[in-house]
Amino acid sequence: MFGRSRPAANAGHGFLMRLLRDTRGNALVLMTAALIPLAGMVGGGIDVSRMYILKTRLQHACDAGALAGRKAMGGGTWSYNNNYAQAQANQFFDGNFNSGMFSSTTPVRQFTEAAGKVTGTASATIPMTLMRIFGKTDETLAVTCDAEMRLPNTDVMFVLDTTGSMADIPAGDTMTKMASLKVAVKCFYEIVARLDTDATCTTGTPSGGTGNQVQIRFGFVPYATNVNVGRLLKPEWFVDSWNYQTREALYTNQTNTSSTGPSIGRTDFVNQNPLGYYDYQGLGFGTASACSNYAVPPQTAFEGIYAEGPQVERTTTGGNPETITWATYQYGRVYAYKTRRTSGGYCWLQRQEIRGDLRRQYSQTDTTTTSTVFNGWRYAALPVNVGLLKNGTTWQDSFQWPIGANGSATTIAWKGCIEERDTVRQTSYDPIPSGAKDLDIDLVPDSAATRWKPALPDLLYARGSFVGWDDWTFQYGAVTRSASDNDYSRPYSAFCPQAARKLTSYEAGSDFDSYVNSLYPEGNTYHDIGLIWGARLMSPTGIFASENAKTATGGDIERHMIFMTDGDACAQSYDYTAYGYNWWDRRQTSADAAPTGGCTSNNFALVQQVNKRTEALCSAIKNKNISLWVVAFGTLAPETITRLTACASSGKYFTANNAAELQQTFKSIADQISQLRLTR
Template structure:
């Protein structure tokens, strides 16, 4: 190393040493050096805070878009109506974030669909501030989101008005009748909830895929008009063996005869005997001895075989038992004969021939007994028309009374001249015991017809149901009246040879369906297409049985309380009607024939339509309260314009809170069912 270089190094060391020892102005230097990391810390905190806020806003906007897109998609397909659901998702995203949130730029969003799930991604570029001194000028943030409809285990019971007025149009501008519109709306509801396509032209597109096996979705039906068709859904044990009908029974003229066929031998007495010889008797004339006595006939003793002779005693009939007894005695034996010649006289000696007989053999005495057989010959005389108790146990299978018979008929003695007639049963029922009342809040204890969960007991007839048998009904007439309108009906019993007929009106809707899965749309379509309009409007009987079929604690608790895996179930009852209550005393309905039976109204007077309508409305309202108290969501739809304000208020009061809808035309009806389906299907974010 050169001397010059050594001097330079020495000078430097001396300067540094002096600098270290000199404390003047050190604070400025330290601060200058600390500014660099301090600027990084402050700048990083500011920029990270901005990044966090921007990412949060991105996530919220993405979630909003995914939810809106999935809800708009409903049960349809993503591409329906030129990807309308995707457009809704993008609009909701844009509405929830500005184009340059907190100075961010290059904002992007993208939404797609996969297996019913809407998936979204969003990104934005956030410019850096103080972090630029470290070479980071911007940061790109990306978020993801998705949403899908996740149904809980769900039971839906449709209680549907299928009365005669459903055969007309809701409004003249509709192309379909109300029943046709109802079929379409229910199918579209099924598409949304079950996620299976039907043959209906629905506004939400064509769904696919179903709900899978992770969730239980069941649908049930109670179509109603004057009555409900639920009989064969129930156990035969829940039906009485006898039921009272406004019917007839034969009055017979009888003749009774008693005979004693096939007597039996009860005693036999056999005796062997030989009779004594009879006294000799003269069998010839006197003969001169000198002429010689005749020879004794041979054989001596002579024999002759006797045939059996029978004698019969007079019959005796026991007055207490009617048993007839008599004896027969038969004698069999051999007749023996002996002869002799006897000389007689002292002067002229004469001789004569004498004969003596005896019987040897046996006699048999047999005692007979015969039981009386009474034969009664019945001849039809006339009919007794009245409330008649008929044996209807024949509807049950004779081999197993816990099952219905195969024929669906029962034999009753109401045919020509009292002959048995086969009466068909279509499945509609007569309600169990009720009470006459005008107020059903609370429900009277004796009104078993309004007790949703009461399981019938075979030893308690008041809790049992009966089959509706219009073929067993005869509307009896007053003497001299025509066999026609109710003006001539007679509430008293009538004895007549005349054949009255059933002039009451009767309607039985399609058979109801228990809650069940419908894994194929075709079966669901077939059932809904079978709904046809007929009959008057009795809202109470429809709601009563809708409640019974969905209740988790009643007749079908075993299948309704939980899923087979023990899962909880959400329950919805959808009640739809197109109008006011319509009744008639001439309707053979669930409470019999009101003109005669008067089970709900005063027994002393024929009920008016107003009386019956008030009964239906009061019972209906009581059922509305009962259903809502069972933690069942009760949806009510008033369809068309046939209901008056009082009816619509009653329907609104019936529904659960905010669950009442009015649909004036077919399009609105479909929209209403879709809205209910969307609300039942719970929309949830999944990420």
């Protein structure tokens, strides 16, 4: 048995050895064996590539949907307008993803919103190709995406026309322009700050805020005839004395002498000339003793025969008070009495007349006083110590100045409006002249020419008669009036709007509401004063550079000014403005002629000045890399529209005719200011 089995083993061993030694046909066998792992490698590469392309497309579509949804949401809510934002997200996803790509299943996509952030998820299943031979039939791919409305660090300065015409109600509207403006500004805040206000906005109710990674600040410059910025400024930036069109009391010295007396010190009966006795009255018979002891009447009082004579023997002591003494003499008589008994025993009462002079000694004390008596008024441009308003680093609300009745002190209140620093009289201000300190945005005060002055209408008096807005006669030079003349009238138009606000972060919508609700309409329209102070309060290189140049963490800031007006420039000669009492001070117009004023027409000298200065300031603001948005509310003159269009940064001029359009305009600006940034 063992012998038969041995050849079989040797035979197999021999075959293998021969096969090992014989290489004919081996390549085919080896190739066949290698096809299996090679198929896996190639199939895996193809399927991974398909998966990568599909997932990339899926991610792009998800990102596009999230971005579109967040942009459509704007400052509103996710569900606003029948879930329009979500529909936009789905539409943009579908538009950026080809359903069925690589035979993938219909993708599943979902977009949601929380705290202003839109989050999306998307998935699709792709079938495998060669990987099937390894049992992998398909693969589900999923992506996530989100987008949020994230502002860069942003400053927004509202320069708002709060003139008297803002109290008007546009045709077809139910609220005043001012009420419409308040709603529009609040809705703007809701979009940008993502915080709710008390306004009913078309964009729904926001929530969540913008977080603490971004600085969003808002400032306000309400303007009309002037701006109320004084208490935002350091007292050292104001002069201590300034000339105002006021009055000063005139006095005259009056001497008065008061006397004590005269009083009679003593009297003496002198130069006596007794006449003889005569029987005057019978007393009857009696003894000698009884007659001699009879109680005779006393000597009578002096009885003048002539009037008291003039003063004589006058002496004075000098000095103050002064004592004066003198004497007078009066010729007259007195009567003396005695008794006489006759030999027959009859007793008589006898009387004797004594004539002479009664000398009276007088004395009197005179005290002389000198007093100053009110005698009238001098009306002119006169210096006033406005330093009385300063209280170290803070301000007083008022001070006393002697322009009351008969020169008495009266209270001069300061609401906070200002008079501008030195200017020049020109017909063009672009570029701004070096002498026009009033148009210099960044200049820090360091001299009388560059410092401001408080606007104090309580000081002002018009030199002339004033019957009505179109009927007056004024006098340019100083005028003196007596105490008996009536006071001059005070016809000035001096309006001071709500106090301006520096740029600040409003962390609560209620704080924002409180300020906006405080705005009120009055006064004429001086666009230039609103623009210059809007620029000063937000400039990164001016008087508030330390607050405006960078964020607290050193971040850059984008700056936007929103300039809203409802009218043409309106400047009257009787206005008390940031350039003084126009008719008398004439700081912008010729000193040799009364300035002309009015509304709309550029033919008026004062209106020309407002318009030319406005044009120069618009250019200066844009040159400081501030985006200048201009909103014209209502009907304006064609030349004003042209001017405001040129004033705005490119593409940033808007118009609105009613409350709805105004809110939509402010929404459009807010949406453009709010820049989207993908977070994934």
